[in-house]
Amino acid sequence: MVRIFRNMSSPWDDKRKFEVLFRNTREECQIAMLAANISDIPSFDVGQRVFKRSFRLSSAGNDYNAKLGPQYVPCVIVAKKGTSSYEVADMNGKSLGVFSAGDLKA
Incomplete structure (x- = not known):
């Protein structure tokens, strides 16, 4: 310059x-x-165990406080849907949907 x-x-x-x-x-x-x-955009393999960010909200009616609940929930990568999006399932095999790689951690 x-x-x-x-x-x-x-x-x-x-x-x-x-x-x-x-x-x-x-x-x-x-x-x-x-x-x-x-x-670095994290990448995951199909079948890899990861933790998904929990988006559950607080509910006074259900006596649940999200601040005290788990921030991440264990799950498994089922398929890769895009460059940085993955379909995940819980540990029992129930599909949880498609999530961005930013909401997952190994």
Whole structure:
């Protein structure tokens, strides 16, 4: 990246200075976006035992407090449905639905 500015006083020099700043900023943004997109997306195999995030809500009528309940529930990967989505079943084989890899952990 070129960041050298000499004594620029004419309007053309100001335009060139702006173009250099714009190019440098764009390059820095592109590098930052590439670094952010390289993050690890967890991948799981079919049949692997994982923990699924529990989305159960509190219920006064059922005397259940979600804050004190389990945050993750054990389950098994049944099938891969997309690049980062998996169909999961509980330990008895009952299908729980399709969940994102972000809601699962090994």
